[in-house]
Amino acid sequence: MARKSNPSPKRSKKTKPVDPWADAIAHLRAHDELWAARIERIGPCLLTARPDRFGTLVRAIVGQQISSKAAAAIDKKLRDLAGDPHTPEALIAQGADALRSVGLSRTKAQYVLNLAEAVQSGAAPVDEFHTWDDEAITKSLTAIKGIGPWTAEMFLIFCLNRPDVLSCGDLGIRVSLKNHHGLDDLPNPKLCRELTEPLRPYRSIAMWYLWAEVDGPKDKS
Numbered sequence: 001m002a003r004k005s006n007p008s009p010k011r012s013k014k015t016k017p018v019d020p021w022a023d024a025i026a027h028l029r030a031h032d033e034l035w036a037a038r039i040e041r042i043g044p045c046l047l048t049a050r051p052d053r054f055g056t057l058v059r060a061i062v063g064q065q066i067s068s069k070a071a072a073a074i075d076k077k078l079r080d081l082a083g084d085p086h087t088p089e090a091l092i093a094q095g096a097d098a099l100r101s102v103g104l105s106r107t108k109a110q111y112v113l114n115l116a117e118a119v120q121s122g123a124a125p126v127d128e129f130h131t132w133d134d135e136a137i138t139k140s141l142t143a144i145k146g147i148g149p150w151t152a153e154m155f156l157i158f159c160l161n162r163p164d165v166l167s168c169g170d171l172g173i174r175v176s177l178k179n180h181h182g183l184d185d186l187p188n189p190k191l192c193r194e195l196t197e198p199l200r201p202y203r204s205i206a207m208w209y210l211w212a213e214v215d216g217p218k219d220k221s
Helices: 022-031 033-042 053-062 068-082 088-100 106-121 126-131 134-142 149-158 171-181 189-199 203-215
Strands: none
Touching: 022 033, 022 189, 022 203, 033 203, 053 068, 053 106, 053 126, 053 149, 068 088, 088 106, 134 149, 149 203, 171 189, 171 203, 189 203
16 A cells, blocks of 8 residues: 655745835835935835934934034943933933033033933823824924924934924935935925925935935934
């Protein structure tokens, strides 16, 4: 009697990772040939959400008007001083003088404390912001002295991955839009909004590509 051969085991098929920005990239590609070529050169959008929301905001304050290298050095000293990751309670406990000892100016030390107090009190509940809309988050953050619209916009993009944020005050974006459209001068905020209107609802991803084209994939902080 012939023995039945065992069926060969089925090989599991590896599922291809889903690109969270596939629709955005398709939208930008379809806009014009320059966008299609830009995406071809740069490749997939690598924008992912940062889990450390409070720490991202602290780093943004630390980095105001100084180089990325200097900001990283001060931020490391601050973490060595008060603990890693940053927490509102630990920074408040240190006080302004201790924060200044790691290289923060008097103004920046106070800005960090302003942020910490707002988060601790619940005035700016960063861990709940994913349930808020963009406008409400921006209003909450910019009410804190030391945080302006640009920082709020970077928070929306890099911490929450909100897809349709446009930072009209970002110099890199203005330069990129000038070059893309062949303008003689840098576009003002009104013109920036007009030029990027067709890129809705994916202007955050458009900005990521414009930054990446200038000096590599951005990790704004």
